[in-house]
Amino acid sequence: MKKNLYVMIITVLIIFFNIFFSKTCLADITDEVEKQLKEMELNRINSFLQEIEKEYEGYVPSFDINFILDFIRGKNRFDVKNFFISLFEYFFKEIKANYALLAKLIAMAVVFAVLKNMELNFENNNISNLAHSVVYMVLIIIAVQSFYVAISAGKNAIDRMVAFVQSLVPVMMSLLLAVGGKVSNAVLHPYIFAAITASSTWIKDIILPIVLLIAILNIVNNISDSFHVSQLATLMKQIMILLIGIFLCVFLGTIVVTGAAASAVDGIFIRTMKFASKNLIPIVGGVFADTVDAVIGCSLIIKNALSLVGLIVVIVITAFPVIKIFSIIFIYRIAAAVIQPLGEKSLVKSLEDIANSLVLVIICVASVSIMFFIAITVILSAGNAATMMR
Template identity: 25%
Template sequence: MIRKRTWILRLIFISILLVLIGKPSASYAMSTQEEEYDYTQIQKSLNSALGKEDNMNFGEYVKNLLSGKESFSFKGVFQKMLQTIGLEFKSNLSSLMKLLTIAVISAVFTNFSHTFQNSQIAETGFYVTYLLMFVILASTFIGATKLATDTLHNVLNFMKALVPTYCMSVAFCTGATTSAAYYQGILILVTVVDYLLLKIVFPLTSIYMMAVLANNLSQEDMLSKLSELLATLIRWMLKTLLAVVIGIGTIQSLITPAVDQVKRSSIIKATQMIPGIGGLFSGVAETVLGAGSLLKNCIGVAGLVAIIVICAIPIVKLIIYVLIYKLVAAAIQPISDKRIVNCVSASAEASSLLLQTVFVAAILFEIVITIVAVSTMRVT
């Protein structure tokens, strides 16, 4: 009897204690949880990718999202993109003029070749101008490849830093099963992007560029089918990777979160059956889990914005590369040799492949973060 009374008194004491301190506000729960996350590695990756001038404070941005403030907007990104467009056109103006000048000189040798009794003179002049064109196109393409490679490295390093923190927030509001599954899935995706895009697609793009330049060196068409095959293969690889990631992510989002949701719901419903304090437990759980879900979504949104900021300027630069090559090809087509025009057009195509690769990589990680955020919305 004494033991029974002691147990009842303890239960009453615990209930009173939970009423007094066990029902935190949503803002307090969010601030308490937010302090437990470390954004140091994420911020280091952003500093490395953006530099100090264009830096984005990831931790402050998450806090401002939680509080409803807006310290970082896309307006600054758009302004920087407009500045980049002007600077890139100015910096590439010299290359544009060089290409046009070489094309005009080549046209002189081509159009007046009939005046020479020996056609080898015209061919020699063409080869000289073609080699000059080769050097300029190859140097600009190497710069574009380095830009695309550095951008992918920056995105991969950012994702490697973001995944532990993001999956920790997922684990808090859903469960360990969902968090572990998404953690492994994102790391696999990072590895696939690193291997497939950096070690296969970019080298294939360089081979495509060299094949086109070598093919147009002579009048005989020997490597055009190889270059077409390489371009088609690269596009298929990008489309296949995008489709596979979306498919696997969608299927995983339908199954994995449901397992933790069933476990969580069972525990909460079991606590609701406790007389007197069941409803209190349920209220506290809903408040804490709701705050955790909001924090998870804020970290995800900050990650989406960071990827856009990292990729926006390089994508604009690659677009400018493509536009300049296409502009030159359109300008010299009426007067220049078709082999010169084909080389410039191939450079535009190669830069377009680099642009598509960077864009697909950015979209892949944006989709993955979005799938994780949407599939873990329900916490009870």
């Protein structure tokens, strides 16, 4: 009876202790996480986040070290609804900024139509053809200028993604190592850095020039009724899509399989070491294993928070340049719709082809974004899988 009483008293004391000190323990864990986070070298990431916030001020939340801490505390400052509203606002801002482009295109179409209607008044048809060619050349210049703006926006987005991921990956890899992902760190670190460099070079120096060539071929195809290169443009487009598809398949397939295999090995290794420390070293081994678990847990929280912030930043870096390019596409679509009643089929076809070429630029930027998104996700899942398996 007395023994049962002692058991009940001890049980009540344990429950009371857990209830009374649970918040304190949680606060201690949060404090330890914040302490580890502040001791890390995050200056490069922090300056990068502030640069994005400055450029897109009013459209994105405040990106700084406190943004990461809020993620850890569960206070998410990234509102998806407000983000989409900001994207719409930015889109209409870009539409307003491109009013001049729309006015130029419509003016060129009107001049083109007037020259065509006055063709019979010219004594020599060569003069009429020359006038048409001059107007078309002006259109080509306008198209190339706007296309250059889109290409520049795409390249800047890729450069920013590369710079951000290069600054993020070393920090995430050190945290992956802290949670016991020794094999994952050794395998993924060099592979991801090589993939980042390769994807940047591949898209910027090979794919985007092909897109520019496709746009030029489409414009040239509509200059004359006797000279056509539409099949060559179609062939180049198919080659471009094939190259992107091959690169994505190789990158994604390799990194996913490698990450899964490495995390499995890490999980087995951690579990073995934990079992050995608890059973081979009496008393102290169990305390040591529990302490290591606490440190690993804090590192895992930081790594997951950084990974989520990294995914959000990659989305932001991708979204705004894509919106900028999409606004130019929208302008060309409007211009083609307005010009079509004037009867200028070649001009309308040229505008449609330019818009379609700009869509290819968006595909290139989105491809790089997907690769980096998957890379960060694999690092995130590698640490989590290794920790769960232990």
